[in-house]
Amino acid sequence: xxxxxxxxxxxxxxxxxxxxxxxxxxxxxxxxxxxxxxxxxxxxxxxxxxxxxxxxxxxxxxxxxxxxxxxxxxxxxxxxxxxxxxxxxxxxxxxxxxxxxxxxxxxxxxxxxxxxxxxxxxxxxxxxxxxxxxxxxxxxxxxxxxxxxxxxxxxxxxxxxxxxxxxxxxxxxxxxxxxxxxxxxxxxxxxxxxxxxxxxxxxxxxxxxxxxxxxxxxxxxxxxxxxxxxxxxxxxxxxxxxxxxxxxxxxxxxxxxxxxxxxxxxxxxxxxxxxxxxxxxxxxxxxxxxxxxxxxxxxxxxxxxxxxx
DNA sequence: TATCCGTGGTA
DNA sequence: TTACCAAGGAT
Numbered sequence: 001x002x003x004x005x006x007x008x009x010x011x012x013x014x015x016x017x018x019x020x021x022x023x024x025x026x027x028x029x030x031x032x033x034x035x036x037x038x039x040x041x042x043x044x045x046x047x048x049x050x051x052x053x054x055x056x057x058x059x060x061x062x063x064x065x066x067x068x069x070x071x072x073x074x075x076x077x078x079x080x081x082x083x084x085x086x087x088x089x090x091x092x093x094x095x096x097x098x099x100x101x102x103x104x105x106x107x108x109x110x111x112x113x114x115x116x117x118x119x120x121x122x123x124x125x126x127x128x129x130x131x132x133x134x135x136x137x138x139x140x141x142x143x144x145x146x147x148x149x150x151x152x153x154x155x156x157x158x159x160x161x162x163x164x165x166x167x168x169x170x171x172x173x174x175x176x177x178x179x180x181x182x183x184x185x186x187x188x189x190x191x192x193x194x195x196x197x198x199x200x201x202x203x204x205x206x207x208x209x210x211x212x213x214x215x216x217x218x219x220x221x222x223x224x225x226x227x228x229x230x231x232x233x234x235x236x237x238x239x240x241x242x243x244x245x246x247x248x249x250x251x252x253x254x255x256x257x258x259x260x261x262x263x264x265x266x267x268x269x270x271x272x273x274x275x276x277x278x279x280x281x282x283x284x285x286x287x288x289x290x291x292x293x294x295x296x297x298x299x300x301x302x303x304x305x306x307x308x309x
Numbered sequence: 310t311a312t313c314c315g316t317g318g319t320a
Numbered sequence: 321t322t323a324c325c326a327a328g329g330a331t
Contacts, residue, residue, distance in 0.1 A: 048327080049327065049328095050328095051327090052326085052327040052328090053326095053327070053328045053329075054314090054315085054316095054325095054326060054327085054328060054329095055315090055316080055317095055326065055327085056316095056317085056318075056325085056326045056327095057326085057327080058318085059316080059317075059318085059326090060327090091315080091316060091317085092315080092316075093314085093315030093316040093317085094314055094315050094316085094328090094329090095314090095315075096314065096315095096329085096330090097314095097328090097329085100329080100330095127329095128328090128329065128330090129329085130328060130329045130330080131328090131329090132327075132328060132329085133327085133328075133329085136327070148327090150327045150328080151325090151326075151327070151328085152326095152327065153327090169310095169311090170310070170311085198327065201327095202326095202327080206325095207324085207325065207326085208319090208320080208324080208325080209320090236324095238323060238324055238325080239312090239313085239314090241315075241316085244313090244314095245313085245314090246313080246314060246315055246316095247315080247316095249314080249315080250315050250316075253315090284314095288314090
């Protein structure tokens with residue numbers, strides 16, 4: 001009698017038979033990433049999770065190393081102006097993540113004695129930490145039992161259990177229920193399962209051309225058994241970028257990142273020729289706390305802590 | 310819930 | 321070259 005036999009939903013998907021091959025595959029093929037080393041600690045895990053939100057591993061690696069060398073503890077980052085976080089973020093994209101990571105560090109220093117909290121609810125309360133990141137930190141750093149549902153795991157589960165090429169556009173209650181149902185009972189095993197299924201999605205069960213030949217559970221994959229049918233649902237619309245406010249914001253922030261001096265408005269005006277959109281983008285950056293307007297029509301990265309957010 | 314929020318590699 | 325895709329979160 002195993003512990004998993006107490007959970008019928010787990011056996012419904014044959015999950016117990018999948019745990020070992022997936023975890024063993026991970027033990028052999030897992031990438032040696034710096035945030036997976038013991039010395040990374042919970043703070044290293046948290047930093048990596050922020051940076052990896054919508055950004056590929058290869059682009060994160062150098063920035064992560066510099067970040068951890070400069071700010072080895074949350075309090076080190078919290079002691080600096082938020083603009084320094086935005087500057088160090090470089091070209092990772094979505095720079096609001098840098099601001100939120102700085103805010104999370106400040107909250108950790110103030111509310112948690114400088115230690116990344118262990119409780120999922122306390123993690124979730126930090127700026128920039130959503131359902132995924134809270135579960136990832138609790139699981140990877142503290143080896144707790146949480147369903148970790150990122151884009152990789154959602155795709156693996158869609159194929160393995162549901163026989164579909166892609167998961168729904170937005171995470172559904174059914175996906176959360178399934179992820180909880182197939183989670184190993186033992187926390188240490190659950191944590192390994194979470195990391196292993198993510199890695200499987202990143203390396204083997206990829207979005208475009210999955211390498212099923214290297215998959216440890218290909219023979220039990222519902223999608224493969226069904227003949228790997230193409231995605232049937234509505235096409236997931238891809239985001240446009242050229243000409244959007246996002247592109248303008250990116251150009252404006254790039255100017256401010258590359259100097260320590262306040263920048264005159266006239267200099268910022270050169271990055272985009274359409275004045276209405278240009279002003280909207282700059283106002284948006286100021287509203288987001290990514291840019292600080294000074295008297296005299298000059299701008300810089302934020303030196304002072306925002307009053308909220 | 311749909312949309313907004315950057316950037317760059319790949320087929 | 322365009323379109324897709326990459327360890328999401330906030331509103």
